[in-house]
Amino acid sequence: MQQALLISVDELWLKGKNRDDYFEMMREHLREYFFAQQVGPFSIRNQGQRFLFEFRGPHNTIPENLINGIRLLPGLHTIIPVECVVERTIEAMFAAAQRSILKMKSKKWPFTFKVETYRSDKKFPMNSMEISRQLGHQLLEVFPELKVDVHKPDFLIEVFVEHEKILVASEYFRGMGGLPIGTAGHAVTLISGGIDSPVASYFMAKRGLAQTFVFFHAYPYVGDEVKEKIIKLVALLAPSHRTTRLMVIPFGKIQEIIGMHAYPEYRTVLFRLYMLKTAELLAEKINAGALITGDGLGQVSSQTLVNLSVINTLLKLIVLRPLIGLNKIEIIEWAKKIGTYETSIMPHDDACALFAPKRPTTRANQDYVKEFLLRHPLGSEQLSALSTAQIYAFDVRGHHTKLQNFLFE
Numbered sequence: 001m002q003q004a005l006l007i008s009v010d011e012l013w014l015k016g017k018n019r020d021d022y023f024e025m026m027r028e029h030l031r032e033y034f035f036a037q038q039v040g041p042f043s044i045r046n047q048g049q050r051f052l053f054e055f056r057g058p059h060n061t062i063p064e065n066l067i068n069g070i071r072l073l074p075g076l077h078t079i080i081p082v083e084c085v086v087e088r089t090i091e092a093m094f095a096a097a098q099r100s101i102l103k104m105k106s107k108k109w110p111f112t113f114k115v116e117t118y119r120s121d122k123k124f125p126m127n128s129m130e131i132s133r134q135l136g137h138q139l140l141e142v143f144p145e146l147k148v149d150v151h152k153p154d155f156l157i158e159v160f161v162e163h164e165k166i167l168v169a170s171e172y173f174r175g176m177g178g179l180p181i182g183t184a185g186h187a188v189t190l191i192s193g194g195i196d197s198p199v200a201s202y203f204m205a206k207r208g209l210a211q212t213f214v215f216f217h218a219y220p221y222v223g224d225e226v227k228e229k230i231i232k233l234v235a236l237l238a239p240s241h242r243t244t245r246l247m248v249i250p251f252g253k254i255q256e257i258i259g260m261h262a263y264p265e266y267r268t269v270l271f272r273l274y275m276l277k278t279a280e281l282l283a284e285k286i287n288a289g290a291l292i293t294g295d296g297l298g299q300v301s302s303q304t305l306v307n308l309s310v311i312n313t314l315l316k317l318i319v320l321r322p323l324i325g326l327n328k329i330e331i332i333e334w335a336k337k338i339g340t341y342e343t344s345i346m347p348h349d350d351a352c353a354l355f356a357p358k359r360p361t362t363r364a365n366q367d368y369v370k371e372f373l374l375r376h377p378l379g380s381e382q383l384s385a386l387s388t389a390q391i392y393a394f395d396v397r398g399h400h401t402k403l404q405n406f407l408f409e
Contacts, residue, residue: 002084003062005053006160006167007070010077010177018183025180026075027051029242029396033073036397037066047162048120054084067173072240072338074205075183076175080158085166090126093166094138097157100170101143104155112149113139119161131159179208181241186210187320188283189292190275191246193229196294196323198237198340199331203322204292205240212244212286213237216251216275227390232343235398246400248390249278254381261376264357268302269364270372273311278382280317285386295321299328301360310364314373 009026027044030051034042041056055062062081070079083096097115104111115135117128126134135157136148160167187204189211191197201211215230227248234246258270279291295303302311312319323331335341391403 002086003055004082004084004167005062005067005070006047006050006078006080006082006169007053007175008050008077008080009180010075010175011179022075022180022183025183029073029075029181030070032242032396033070033239036395037069039066047160052167069239071173071175073181074176074178074208074240075180077177079173079175080169081171082160082167082169085168088124088161088166090131090134093131093159093168094135096166096168097135097139097159097170098142100157100168101139101146101155104170108154110143110145110147111154112147112152113155113157114148114150114153115139115157115159117159117161121161121163124161128161131161135159176206176240178206181205181208182210184208184210185290186212186286186288187290187292188279188286188288189213190279190294191215191230191233192294193226193233193344193346194294195328195335195341195344196296196299196331198233198294198344199334199338200292200294200320200322201237202240202334202338202340204320205237209290209292209320210244211241211292212282212288213246214279214282215246215248216278217248218252218255219250221252221255229343229346231392231400233340234392234394235400236338236340236343238394238398238400239396241394242396244394245403246392246394247282247386248392249385250388251275251278251385254278254378254385257376257378257381262372263368265359265361266364266368266372267357268300268360269307269311269369272302273314273369273373274378274382276311276315276319278385280315281382282386283317289317291315291317291319293319293321294323295319296323296326296328296331301362304362306363307361310366310369313366314369 009023031044039055043054045052067079085092085096115132117131119128140146158169184207187209189201191201191213205211213234217227238244254274255271258267262270276291283291295308298304332341335344387405389405391405392400393403394400
């Protein structure tokens, strides 16, 4: 019994002339992921508009954690574990289908089922309908408690009759969907220790956007515990990105200057604005075309419509805010789904809270913000922060190494 994975690419039908390029980028991401997971020898080949991954070693079952990891790779529609039937007979197909029924028996019994056959090899002596009917009849003889439901079965067995072998599938896992990573460009993602920004990163990775992460570390007002938390969060997101980097940018000096010279009620807005403007400088250096944040409309004082508009008018790059219309419960549900929630809720010091006023403005005056920028451009402080940032490189496994910073020397 040889196990394999049949993996389909999402949105490929939309791409026209770019289809082959998208398909190849997805293949390389999958290949890197399998090598990183050390699954042993495997082969990959095209199966129509899908990939067939065959494990050359003795794999009776495919580890669940492997499938869960593949589901977080952008651009995949469906991951289907299949049994490869080398002997091209109806008896061999039935044996595989019977094993699928027995596996399902431990979860639910009795249940309704349906057999669906797809025949690429038109030379096979039975057509698709005949194969489905024959297998269904034989399964009912062995399992008389079961019933066939061709419209909404509890359990679907699919048989793919290919030229070289036959594939029998009975489990289906939805992938992340969207576009292969890197096909939509490159952006800088502002990541914090909270729940929102990792989810925002996930949503934009789903649209094929490669990302460099930045964390504004308010040292010496907070310690290194929060930095370690950020590294853990990026490690969880890294498999979606093939390779990515995290820049930990010292921001305490800039916050201190803002705290000394700005009206207290404007501190939060100005902290956010200077973070984004510093991220813009980085984006220019690494040829990124957008910024990504976890902002949700009205969630906190800096995210009111007026404040977001004031901030936007003073930036050059587009700011992508994929969570803008979600409420907190929805964001929490997504964080749990992608596996970042437990790390995000770990307690950490927050320097913004130390500087935060009792009554932050929700309707910032654009003229005052512009005037503050003119009086306190902080360009040298921003470049100093970027040139002393700590840089970490992450691979598809989430493993990281620390790099030297040569960006702004």
